[in-house]
Amino acid sequence: MIQKPKGTYDIYGGEKAKKLLYIENLLVTLMQKYNYEYFRTPIFEASELFHRGVGETTDIVSKETYDFKDRGDRMMTLRPEGTAGVVRSYIENKLYGGVMPLKTWYYGPMYRYERPQSGRFREFYQFGIEVFGTNDPMTDAEIISIAVNFYKLLGLKGIKVNINSLGDNESRETYRQALVEYLEPYIDELCEDCKDRYTKNPLRILDCKVDKDTDILKNIPKTIDYLNEDSKAHFEAVQAYLKELQIEFVINPSIVRGLDYYTHTVFEVEANVEGFGSQNVLCGGGRYNNLVETMDGPSTPGVGFAMGLERLLTALEFEKIELDYDKGIDLYVIPMSESEKLKAITVTQFLRLNGFSAEIDYMSRNLKNNFKQADRLNSKFVVIIGNEEVETGILTIKNNETKEEYKVKLDEIIDFMDKMLGE
């Protein structure tokens, strides 16, 4: 038997599918309200896009990509994240010539070759937003609030927002120097990974979990202490906006994010639920004022985030949150015998085309099992069609909850159902 690739999963109907569609619909309507535009970019791109966009030294690019050569010998990569593709599209389509800011959102599968575990897949879905063309701290606050408000709308309770600031280029550089200076005497005491990071990307030593309890890490310089005036003002403004929007947050100096393109604000939203898996970051993002330029576009500030759908679903299950989607159908149509099937399918189609969800018996079940089936489908009403109904044109409709039975003329059935379902 051929099995699914490691780290992938199927959705095969049922509650999970309904939940997923509900969440996706909520995202679409929320994005309309916030006035964001839908972006769709390819699932594979030239490998170089991610090497430059995400960062050569990141784990994501150095060891987690799905690479392949196409039949024209071009190196391609299945996208490991969404930002690089959107930025490429922004530049390639010269969207910087339009009205700013450009507020975009995307949703789709991402691919990373990792060992699967709780909350981590090789193919996983991300929803993300990217805003181009403004450096206003209000935007930073807005996108954080979007993530938080979305989780609140779904009913999630244990969410925690961590924010930090890396500052602009100047601040980053002074900080990097201070960091390297501070760490120099301790290099030998750091873990193997950190020794490597020290030369390649010292910032990432900050969120090392191996060394996190050592005095070296406890006293390590904080990025926020090295912000210049502009950067400090930016960070403070972000906080002021968040407070105004009543978004609770904590400043966490160890948040640096694993992608190289961030400047100024970085943040993570985590699920703070007892017993939740160790992969508890639901959403992460920040500002990337250098990225567009790095990718050969005109200097353009940007800010965005990405959230993982699988982790969100897990969090919802963990908090036992019931989503408000329709769990059943309106009517279940039972033909009493083979000879009534023609009439039954006509009635069913009529109902379906007039706004009701309706199902019919395809299995020629006996009456008892048909009622059982109606229960399984959570049908609000049952329509019985036998020879009497066909002769008189008057249908028997039973309310599946109250057990009340009604006789309804075929051409009055829509009005009747509207009334019954309280339309």
Added chain:
RNA sequence: GCGGGUAUGGUGAAGUGGUUAACACGGCGGAUUGUGGUUCCGUUAUGCGUGGGUUCGAUCCCCACUAUUCGCCCCA
């Protein structure tokens, strides 16, 4: 890339080195040929992840592989 757990039917699972592999749920059929969700009856694995080995004999012991799961690294 590294470390731990697990692998029995459609599902959840018991089980023992030795003749017919519990039990529960679900499914299907019937008791009830136009009214069910209760109850009762019947039925539902020539088979215990794959391949080797130990043994007179292995689902149960050993090894490898594969899958899965949790964790590390990293990330959503």
